[in-house]
Amino acid sequence: MPVEAVGLSKHYGGVTALSDVDFELAPGEVHAVVGENGAGKSTLVKILSGVVRPDSGAISIDGTPVTFGSARDALTRGVALVAQELAVFPDLSVIENLFPLAPIRRGPLLSPRRMAALAAPVLDELGLHVPLGARAGTLPLADQQLLEIGRALLRRPAVLILDEPTSALQREAVDRLMSVLRRLVSRGVAVLYVSHFLEEVLRIATRVTVLRDGRVAMAGVSTSTVDLDGVVTAMLGSRTIERRPVTQRHTAGTAIAVKGLSVPGQLTDVSFTVAAGEIVGLAGLQDAGHLAVLAALSGRATPTGHVRINGASAPRSPRAAVRAGIAFVPSDRKRYGLMLDKPVWQNTSAVSWLGIGRATWWLRQQQLIDTAWQYGTRLSIRGAPTDLTGTLSGGNQQKVVMAKWLAAEPTVILLDDPTRGVDISARAEMHAVIAELAAAGKPVLLASTDLAELCELCDRVLVFQRGRLVSELPHTELSEQALSVAMNAGFGQR
Ligand SMILES: Nc1ncnc2c1ncn2[C@@H]1O[C@H](COP(=O)(O)OP(=O)(O)OP(=O)(O)O)[C@@H](O)[C@H]1O
Ligand SMILES: [Mg+2]
Known part of the structure; x- marks a missing residue:
């Protein structure tokens, strides 16, 4: 041994x-x-x-x-x-x-x-x-x-x-x-x-x-x-996974319209729309361009082309995106998502905080902690709001990134591998939350390396290759196999 x-x-x-x-x-x-x-x-x-x-x-x-x-x-x-x-x-x-x-x-x-x-x-x-x-x-x-x-x-x-x-x-x-x-x-x-x-x-x-x-x-x-x-x-153990019934959703009106969107070196001439209340998946191999879409819509890349998000143009910076109510949940929590040396509540309230202004934030500290706790409980974060975020386990840190955006009540949801490293029960809960956000009329764009996740959640999935939008799979045609084929089509066997 x-x-x-x-x-x-x-x-x-x-x-x-x-x-x-x-x-x-x-x-x-x-x-x-x-x-x-x-x-x-x-x-x-x-x-x-x-x-x-x-x-x-x-x-x-x-x-x-x-x-x-x-x-x-x-x-x-x-x-x-x-x-x-x-x-x-x-x-x-x-x-x-x-x-x-x-x-x-x-x-x-x-x-x-x-x-x-x-x-x-x-x-x-x-x-x-x-x-x-x-x-x-x-x-x-x-x-x-x-x-x-x-x-x-x-x-x-x-x-x-x-x-x-x-x-x-x-x-x-x-x-x-x-x-x-x-x-x-x-x-x-x-x-x-x-x-x-x-x-x-x-x-x-x-x-x-x-x-x-x-x-x-x-x-x-x-x-x-x-x-x-x-x-x-x-x-x-004695716990069980709550399987919630899929929330009935009604899509209405175009919330995101993208026409001729390009990001130099990453994305070429992409057009699509997302209705309010719709969950649209983004799939592709590495560098296929689907993540550049999220970067462009969240102020992290400077695109050319025409973008309307709830009637406004594309945000010019991450900060502008936050102010416009655009949530971006990244997979790389270390780089974009979290202040690891700060308590959980400061992270979960970091976005809503921007909305209420520096002068008064301390007056509302207890309220911010309470909100942190509320979403912490919902996603079953293992840890207290006052724990330093870096001491939480990896999956629990990812839940904090999600909780932070939920607390901010965003109007547009952009997700990149939101359940990375998250266990199956928390994954189910996060999926329920995403479906609820859509049911409340918010447009959701979801990129994921987890094809099962795309199949479970999306109304349709846009497939990208080499910076271009190459196909679209409606919900009825979604399967991991079909997605995999669409992502790899034309690349041949290696
Ligand atoms: N440096 C630390 N300080 C305080 N608590 C810690 C520290 N490291 C881990 N913990 C706590 O120990 C427990 C176990 O954490 P661990 O990282 O081993 O979980 P895990 O099974 O790897 O979870 P995950 O699937 O999320 O990665 C958690 O409650 C975590 O908050
Ligand atoms: Mg771990």
Whole structure:
């Protein structure tokens, strides 16, 4: 057994993140760890990879007890982590990110040419085709995710830990990652895999462990003897997912009209309309242009062409978009979404705050906290309004981004992977909220790498390729298969 952990516990102040958890990981297996947001998954993998020290418990590797003082310690023992919150160095180049300074193994420093030669096959296998000299911070989120995976693979770990590695990836990239993992496993590497995509988990993993409220709810069960329902039941315990009836919606009048919209280098001559109360999906492979639409409508890109949003022209800045009541929920919460060093309530009230003016905001602090709590409860954010946002688990942070916009009562909703890293019950709740916003007559544009999400929510989906709008699928024709075909049509098999 390369990794065996016994009785791991971790507390943060009054919060029990992990309580008396046993866990084992064998060579040549993919062992998945699943659970709701805040269940303790990231805490477990951080302990196993030396990032966080447990309050109690013991870890052994190949039968030898170890205590990791740092992530470097763990790396020298062959344990590599791809963390949930991306940690690429934005100002360093791709190659510098792949070979960070202070090499783990002693030996002569690698020459740039040697580094490039080592990196090439790994990046190729992951399908990451970017210039090695490009600044990592300029890459799209999905490429940054692949870059981190590449960095871990280059360490040739005996134990590879992946915490939500596919949350920003397109299906094609996910498939590629799966074959990389299968190959590693066949060579005897032990893989610990954390994900909210439960179907994906059951496909790739040999065993699955479920955490609930920091405890083991299902311990290392073979995936051949458990199904999706069994896993979900273990995750939720006595709780159940509320399946709300789909809200009846009536669309009326054009709320968003776009004609001949272009963004240099990203989008060419795109025209469409969105009615009030309509949920329109945006789909495409990476750089297909669908995200440029959201950027243009939320003041983050300067488009040419004709845009009317509720009768007004396109906002010229993110600030102007906020003032116009245009909500933009980003997938990259670290970059656009949140102040991690501020309490939750300050984040959830950040937008509404702009509306009431600086002079009086403190008078209404209690009200702002109450609003934060209200939406926090609705989305079941695990944490208090006064907690620092950075201490919340990844999925709970994403819920805060959503809550912030709900509190601001926007009139136009633009969403980019709003449920990234969010667990299945919160996902269902967010979907209900989105449907309610539409039912209240708001136009919604939804981009998602999660094709099931597009199928569940959208009245129709616009499909983009190479900066152009190439097709439109009405609700009756929506399926993951149909979407995938439309997104890839004309690209041929690779
Ligand atoms: N540095 C910290 N300070 C305070 N509390 C923390 C800290 N890190 C984690 N926690 C708390 O520990 C609990 C478990 O968090 P963890 O990140 O392990 O959850 P998770 O299962 O990975 O959730 P997610 O699916 O959202 O990523 C949460 O309640 C979280 O708020
Ligand atoms: Mg986590």
